[in-house]
Amino acid sequence: MPQTTPKKKSRIQTRNRHLILDAALDVFSRDGFGGATLDAIARTAGLSKPNLLYYFDGKTEIYVTLLSQLMETWLDPLVELDSNGDPVEELLGYVRRKLDMSMDLPRESRLFAGEIIKGAPQMKPRLESDLKPLFDEKCAAIQVWINEGRLAPVDPAHLLFSIWSTTQHYADFEAQIAVLLEGSAATPRAARHLEQMYRQLLTP
Amino acid sequence: MPQTTPKKKSRIQTRNRHLILDAALDVFSRDGFGGATLDAIARTAGLSKPNLLYYFDGKTEIYVTLLSQLMETWLDPLVELDSNGDPVEELLGYVRRKLDMSMDLPRESRLFAGEIIKGAPQMKPRLESDLKPLFDEKCAAIQVWINEGRLAPVDPAHLLFSIWSTTQHYADFEAQIAVLLEGSAATPRAARHLEQMYRQLLTP
DNA sequence: TCAAATTTTTACCATTTGGTAAAGTCACGA
DNA sequence: TCGTGACTTTACCAAATGGTAAAAATTTGA
Known part of the structure; x- marks a missing residue:
């Protein structure tokens, strides 16, 4: 068999x-x-x-294999978001993990971005089957935190979009950032800025 | 001649x-x-x-012409950021203009994103000559606002990166957002969320 | 060690792609 | 209305590209 x-x-x-x-x-x-x-x-x-x-077997198989492996890695930080932990610290930890991932795996971030920009022809099924349920689950958990008054009232879905975009930006737009920031390293200041921004937004 | x-x-x-x-x-x-x-x-x-x-004259000329025209449009909302206006309202207005632009011109946003992801082979000179001076000028203006106590102390450069990423995300990752949000329209909630986030961050 | 299985190379091929030459068609002013 | 210049089509090419067949080289296991 x-x-x-x-x-x-x-x-x-x-x-x-x-x-x-x-x-x-x-x-x-x-x-x-x-x-x-x-x-x-x-x-x-x-x-x-x-x-x-x-x-x-061909160009497409290589590409699909890459995307398939990437999907697990990509979802991992969100999986780790623990609904039993402290809301603000959990979310800040998530931001931190996503930022680290952008800095450590910029090629993976760009591969993902390129596929989504094209309309996700290969990824769409896995977005629906893997990402969507996880996304809904985590949005619901965030909403519970808000209802309990342990988190400032934010739109859970758009909060996640913000976190994804602000962190992945450092990988996907690296070429632009390199021009604008010249010599100075982006990472420490990016981490401080994002922590400040999301802490203020999320603290009730 | x-x-x-x-x-x-x-x-x-x-x-x-x-x-x-x-x-x-x-x-x-x-x-x-x-x-x-x-x-x-x-x-x-x-x-x-x-x-x-x-x-x-060829494929490259078409591409370069497109990018060239796009550059002006793309910089425009930042040019309009008025250092004589009210700091918080000026920046929130900028966020709003960038978001509107993503919603109205998603193809342009994706074209730009694709070029930067590739390392900006065609755009780099114009990023240096056009964007960089404007960026430095606006960062300086934001720093002045902070020094005057009219704006919360934020990292000006990374504030602008955040604004770019959170707004452009709605164009560049439209395919992903469509999967996650299904029927519901993203724009009004995105606008509310971003206003809330940046108002809290920026208000001194 | 030596045959079988696995891996690599050489030599191709059909299609697609960016691009051109030149003949034809059209629009407009004298 | 007719000639001239602007526009469009037809018929091509050479190079690049995804992919294959089969021989040659190498590794593996008995």
């Missing part, structure tokens, strides 16, 4: 698949799906194009 | 150039520069590909 997720047998399999996915992340996040080429991915990975296609 | 900006002579010239630029905005904002094709632009514009190339 064939497995739906076939195990990667050899050492060399896993090594090369990782090489390819890392190269593909470079190329897809910079050029988008349409602008990326198999040649560019192969060159970046240090493999030949036919060799690439020995490990993946 | 040839003009640097040759005048568009006939009625049909201007009409077709507009048709092409509008079609190109559709295609480039969805597929990015690399993913866009002249065929797709021509089809969208209702012209033949050679006919396209009668009006523009």
